[in-house]
Amino acid sequence: MKNLFALFAALSLVLSISAGANPPAAAHAASAGHSAHGAAGVDPDKAWQWLKNGNTRFVKGNLRRDGQNNQARQANVAGQHPHAILVSCSDSRVPPELVFDQKIGELFVVRSAGQSLDDSGIASIEYAVEHLGPRLIVVMGHESCGAVKAALDTMESKKAGSPSLDHLVANLHPHFSTLAKGPRSNGLVIEGKANVKGVAKDLVTRSAIVRDALEHGKIKIVTGLYRLGSGQVEWDESSAH
């Protein structure tokens, strides 16, 4: 357990240091700056900057036009080389490839309602970490998440409507232990941010492969919250809790 706490502390430190080192996104808005092919193993800060640049393009409606064409497809036929793993919600309003304006082959995406992690989700992340080379893991929630609301609504009863739904919300309940009794925030923004931090912690706790990679500086984990109206991803730069 002691090692685990040390890792969480390291994760917090990484989050703060990395966030401070990033130049203003607007300065990079116009530069796609990388190819879809061969980007695996890229420095996690660089990959994170690519996502920030892509999100700025998305917000401004200035999307690349070469991300889904035949050339992009052909570049990935022989294999995939994603530069980031996205753990995000299944919500139809939050498609990661669009939100970050990334090409085919650039994101390895694991989606579930509320980013609730089950064994398959964790195994998918582990597979990518071990075999595909991305060094950045992004856990992204969003404003007004129905799964976050469902988890908050079932803190007492634990009943969400089916055994599978019960399991999904049970994974999220611990993330709200200090928030559930207070008034809910507008758009469940505070609760959504607590949830992504909790999911990031759960991933480190439950996956020895992810924990080992983090411990050896092979990967970085960052969290963010997507705003439905603006399209902007707000990166959480506070300490993990």
Ligand SMILES: [Zn+2]
């Ligand atoms: Zn959601």
